């Protein structure tokens with residue numbers, strides 16, 4: 146039987162990655178962090194709706210004079 150090893154490439158730097166790599170599908174932890182950075186930099190904005198919900202809850206409540214902010 147012939148084993149076919151499909152080469153997978155790191156989505157960040159396009160370097161070939163082994164499936165056994167600890168950071169698969171990234172070639173290294175560094176590339177994994179780069180990919181996470183895309184999310185943090187606002188490429189995908191998902192935080193706005195969550196903020197709106199918490200604002201609505203606070204607006205609906207009675208004012209608390211003892212609250213420290």
Ligand SMILES: [Zn+2]
Pocket residue numbers: 155156157158159160171172173176
């Ligand atoms: Zn990489």
